Amino acid sequence: MPPLSPASPFGSARPSRESVVTALRAAGCVFAEDEAELLLAAARTPAELTSLVGRRVAGLPLELVLGWAEFRGLRIAVTPGVFVPRRRTEFLVEQALAHAPDASVVVDLCCGSGAVGAALAAALGRPEVHAADVDPVAVRCARGNLAAAGGRVYTGDLFEALPTALRGRIGILAANVPYVPSGEVPLLPAEARDHEPLAALDGGADGLDVLRRVAAEAPGWLAPGGCLLVETGERQAAAAVDAFTRSGLTARLAVSEELYAHVVIGSRPTA
Structure with missing residues (x-):
């Protein structure tokens, strides 16, 4: 799973919600705001958030980035x-x-x-x-x-x-x-x-x-x-x-x- 490019605008600080939305929107994610909330909630550290966003920007399905998909109110684990x-x-x-x-x-x-x-x-x-x-x-x-x-x-x-x-x-x-x-x-x-x-x-x-x-x-x-x-x-x-x-x-x-x-x-x- 490819990480973000070294040219990532996030730097070493934890990416803000706005910067995550911008990165996702630039990658063509239609529901960038909703996806940003999920990625922010899933990440425990700035480095992990940068990695998660990078995987999504690289085209990995959101569910595989998170490791789960919501289905009728359940969190269903999904793997590559x-x-x-x-x-x-x-x-x-x-x-x-x-x-x-x-x-x-x-x-x-x-x-x-x-x-x-x-x-x-x-x-x-x-x-x-x-x-x-x-x-x-x-x-x-x-x-x-x-x-x-x-x-x-x-x-x-x-x-x-x-x-x-x-x-x-x-x-x-x-x-x-x-x-x-x-x-x-x-x-x-x-x-x-x-x-x-x-x-x-x-x-x-x-x-x-x-x-x-x-x-x-x-x-x-x-x-x-x-x-x-x-x-x-x-x-x-x-x-x-x-x-x-x-x-x-x-x-x-x-x-x-x-x-x-x-x-x-x-x-x-x-x-």
């Missing part, structure tokens, strides 16, 4: 090489809770940092929480974030990672799958493109490769009345709903205009 949870994904959690407010078994598939599982666990009280990711780096991060909830985190490809004892028992199956079409990955903001794993972003030619795999297998894992929730893009929403329907799920699309979030919800019929 792990997908940073997005605020729009809070909408997926809200939809899950609205659909299955009494779920006792929760699975966070493609879990990344485990943010979705942690948020569901906090809201539901003390459910049985499981999570899985194909990336060992993400699994290590998620284990830390889900430890307080007693969550179990597995390494592996989608459902292959889960214990077979979960089949037919899952009340909420949240899968924040990659859904960016391969050809559009180079168009992503540098913060995502350069600092997050490709496997967490690239969803194949039309962005729905992983979603289709999840939808095809989900009915065998859901409890009667259980639900599968997957975030997708606006242009892919109709095809995603169709994939859910073809798998035998009762599907609908939920949209948040405020968060620009599109979540497909599929329920296993109760009979």
Whole structure:
């Protein structure tokens, strides 16, 4: 992580709020004032503040500079090489809770940092929480974030990672799958493109490769009345709903205009 240039205007004194805002704004940070407050609060010494600002100015995502991301009021630890949870994904959690407010078994598939599982666990009280990711780096991060909830985190490809004892028992199956079409990955903001794993972003030619795999297998894992929730893009929403329907799920699309979030919800019929 690169430090500030020796030409830093901060000198040896603790940088002021104004100087931090100016440095962040010059680097193109849209929310420079908010970011400055977070960096000032995180730094224990002038040297640490200079280092934190330098990393941010150099293009490192704010969450990786701080070591955490806020998600539904929780501080979710994030480490280099792990997908940073997005605020729009809070909408997926809200939809899950609205659909299955009494779920006792929760699975966070493609879990990344485990943010979705942690948020569901906090809201539901003390459910049985499981999570899985194909990336060992993400699994290590998620284990830390889900430890307080007693969550179990597995390494592996989608459902292959889960214990077979979960089949037919899952009340909420949240899968924040990659859904960016391969050809559009180079168009992503540098913060995502350069600092997050490709496997967490690239969803194949039309962005729905992983979603289709999840939808095809989900009915065998859901409890009667259980639900599968997957975030997708606006242009892919109709095809995603169709994939859910073809798998035998009762599907609908939920949209948040405020968060620009599109979540497909599929329920296993109760009979």
